[in-house]
Amino acid sequence: MVFIGDCAPLSFYQSVRQLVTSRVDADAFAGQNSQHAVxxxxxxxxxxxxxxxxxxxxxxxxxxxxxxxxxxxxxxxxxxxxxxxxxxxxxxxxxxxxxxxxxxxxxxxxxxxxxxxxxxxxxxxxxxxxxxxxxxxxxxxxxxxxxxxxxxxxxxxxxxxxxxxxxxxxxxxxxxxxxxxxxxxxxxxxxxxxxxxxxxxxxxxxxxxxxxxxxxxxxxxxxxxxxxxxYRTLDDQGKDVFDMLDASVQIMLVVENVVEEIYSRRKISLSITDGISMKLREWSTRWLQQLKDVTSPKAASGNVAVVNGACQVIATYCYAVMLVSRPFLMYELCRRLSDGVTQAPPNKPAMISGRLKLADACIDAACLMVDTVSDLINRGVITGRMPLLVSWLFASSLVLGLGLLGGFGRVLEKYARTSIAGLDFFAKSDAHAVQYSVIAKSLLATAVGYLESREMQERLQRTASSSQLFGLVPREPQHNADMPSPRPRTSFGASDRSREAATRPDDQHQAFRSLSSAGFAEMDSAAFDLPNSWAQTTDLSFFDGLLDTQDSWSTLNLFPFEEGGRIDLARYF
Known part of the structure; x- marks a missing residue:
């Protein structure tokens, strides 16, 4: 028996597995990956x-x-x-x-x-x-x-x-x-x-x-x-000196604050979110552009070790953003899967877009991480064993798979495949990356299959009403029954599916940058379209329990290892 807490990527995976197997496909994940022992x-x-x-x-x-x-x-x-x-x-x-x-x-x-x-x-x-x-x-x-x-x-x-x-x-x-x-x-x-x-x-x-x-x-x-x-190094004028170690420890301190304020207390509020977002914006203003300059192609002839270090610090920043916004992504996924929605409703009033903005921030942070890591892998810059990148990249692959499943854009399929390619790269020398890649592939296959089945169902419904116009389908007496929907395909041997055309990374991260420039203080509690009990303090135990077969989305367990969580390592020794 070992303890795994709520903020861990493995705990997030367990929540994702419960959501997907309960709402989408009971066979979504291979049996060997249903265990907690990774x-x-x-x-x-x-x-x-x-x-x-x-x-x-x-x-x-x-x-x-x-x-x-x-x-x-x-x-x-x-x-x-x-x-x-x-x-x-x-x-x-x-x-x-x-x-x-x-x-x-x-x-x-x-x-x-x-x-x-x-x-x-x-x-x-x-x-x-x-x-x-x-x-x-x-x-x-x-x-x-x-x-x-x-x-x-x-x-x-x-x-x-x-x-x-x-x-x-x-x-x-x-x-x-x-x-x-x-x-x-x-x-x-x-x-x-x-x-x-x-x-x-x-x-x-x-x-x-x-x-x-x-x-x-x-x-x-x-x-x-x-x-x-x-944790700061100042020059003679009192200005910050660019120091990789200082940048790293400062973002880790923000991560620590997220864990203490949200995951340890299992509560989230607008004031907590506002305070954490302010710290992330301050860090981003001080360090992010300098780190991105270090990892840019123009700096490819520089110190490879410094480029790798900058990549790990940027990935930690992205993970911090995902940690604070992850509950809102899960909230939105539960609602959409319960309502049968595969894309965000258009023309939503601005006052109720706050929750979606936070969910989008989680996805955009994952995209930024995947873009940074994959670019350096393709340029042959990343070398060696990188346990931090493997762990954070696994979390990003789960976020991207959920985003695709929830209808946040088919372009996320490209990002999800890129994250899997990154895990496969590290899998050459990392046993964790091998298992993480299998999990991410299964989630991606489930998401694509689910979307295709819904699109096919919608196509069949349109065909039933339009084919009579020109006699494409002879009119026959039909029973008043619901149209059957095909079961999502989850096998890895399925044929390659078409991918969305790649969009420019800068365009993809526009929402992410806008989040950094707009304070949460500008939103009131109504912006999140949450129950009145969430107005001041949201208790995340509201999500406790496994998903049932009813329409309520509120029973998702975001903290699967809090009660009765068992991690069996015996078969590995």
């Missing part, structure tokens, strides 16, 4: 015994491994002076290596860099370093101890062992608190250079912690209570 690596683990001697390191391959390490970690953790890392590592490899904590850290860096290189014994580096890291805990703690367990966590995330990563990360946090890296005045005692390194170590802890806690729906291990490290 956490640990499905591949058998190799049990490695005690390693008596340090593994051999080939110095000729160190630059390539360091490059892959920097590419994977940029934007998430910043533990060293990367400009000197290759040189320092080469000098260490050429010298007589010892078993001190610094050597343990070096082996872990190489293990992450060698994760995808079959010619390098990355697993041997990791197993040796992990064993030595635990053996060293009895000695004096230092920043190397914190670095070591951060790197162990990062390696296990790349190996799709997220529960294990979650446990090892707790050691890193306790070690960090023990040496006081959360207090900038303590860090300053070590001099400017080391003090800055310790500050960035704490920021790295916060980013990694909030990714772990959000992706699994669990309380974070770190907190800003009693923390004095600044």
């Amino acid at each position: 956490l640990e690596n499905l591949r058998p683990r190799q049990v490695v015994g005690s390693i008596a001697h340090p593994p051999v390191v080939r110095t000729a391959n160190i630059p390539a491994m360091i490059a892959r390490y920097i590419t994977s970690t940029t934007g998430l953790v910043d533990l060293f002076d990367n400009a000197l890392l290759t040189e320092n590592m080469t000098l260490w490899a050429e010298s007589r290596r010892s078993t001190d904590v610094a050597s343990i850290v070096n082996y872990l860096v190489l293990a992450i860099g060698a994760h995808e290189d079959e010619d390098e014994p990355g697993s041997a580096y990791f197993e040796y370093a992990k064993e030595q890291a635990f053996a060293s805990l009895g000695g004096d703690l230092g920043i190397e101890t914190v670095q070591a367990f951060i790197l162990i966590t990062f390696y296990m995330l790349g190996a799709c062992q997220i529960n294990s990563a979650f446990l090892y990360f707790g050691v890193a946090v306790r070690a960090a608190y023990a040496i006081g890296v959360h207090r900038t005045e303590v860090n300053a005692h070590f001099g400017p250079q080391t003090g800055k390194q310790r500050d960035r170590l704490w920021k790295s802890l916060r980013i990694l912690d909030l990714f772990l806690s959000t992706s699994m729906g669990r309380p974070p291990a770190t907190s800003d209570v009693d923390c004095t490290v600044s």
Whole structure:
């Protein structure tokens, strides 16, 4: 038994599965994906015994491994002076290596860099370093101890062992608190250079912690209570300096606020939405354009690691928008599937478009994420293992599949297929991406089949009334019965369906940008067309319970693991 909270992508998937199988097609998802256990690596683990001697390191391959390490970690953790890392590592490899904590850290860096290189014994580096890291805990703690367990966590995330990563990360946090890296005045005692390194170590802890806690729906291990490290870097004029780590930690703090205010309390209100949207707009104004400039084709000749880092930060921003607007998308989907509506009613008065605007924002954020990731994949820029991108991309594929199912536009089929292509790209080295891709394909097939069946039903109804004009169908006595509707097709072997013509990304994201420029304070409670009880505070437990066979849409469980949620991992061990 393991706990998965409401904000996790897997919890969102469970809500989507309940909605689709109850309202659209009971066989929508393959049986093996109906389980909740999509956490640990499905591949058998190799049990490695005690390693008596340090593994051999080939110095000729160190630059390539360091490059892959920097590419994977940029934007998430910043533990060293990367400009000197290759040189320092080469000098260490050429010298007589010892078993001190610094050597343990070096082996872990190489293990992450060698994760995808079959010619390098990355697993041997990791197993040796992990064993030595635990053996060293009895000695004096230092920043190397914190670095070591951060790197162990990062390696296990790349190996799709997220529960294990979650446990090892707790050691890193306790070690960090023990040496006081959360207090900038303590860090300053070590001099400017080391003090800055310790500050960035704490920021790295916060980013990694909030990714772990959000992706699994669990309380974070770190907190800003009693923390004095600044998350902004200012120049001599007091203006913000562009810093990838600062941009990353700031958006993660917004994600933390979304989880605390909405998903932990299971309530949403206009004031909460307004406050969070203001924070997202402030972050977007400060960072988004600079990050998009880094990932633009003009910057393709720049630092690949920085481009990958910027992509991960943008994806986190998109996920933050999806988190805060996701309840409204589910609300709209339940209404449409209950009413049999496959597209938004035209010419709606402006005062009742607020709910749709929030639902559209969720979809537009998913489109922006997919556009950014797919563009870099097609340009060959994204490399290595990216557990954060895989998790957020999975959530976006669910949003896009729901948007297509709910009639938000057939162009979403193109975006959904693009998100699946991204998951397939990561599936080459990520076991989670393999399962996520299968789930997303099943949802897409169900959505397309559902829309086609409705279109066919409408076509048959028109044919029944128009064919008599010219005798296309001979007039015969007909029973007064409803026209049968074909069952949606959900098999993956179905023929390729026509896709909508691609529209320009800038046009697609116009609604998303308009959301950033218009405050929610301009809307009153009537704009959301919600019951009177929602006017001040909306209790999301209003959605609790499985969908029944009645017309009421209000029984969707947005929090499927809150009561009686069971996650069976036994068959994976």
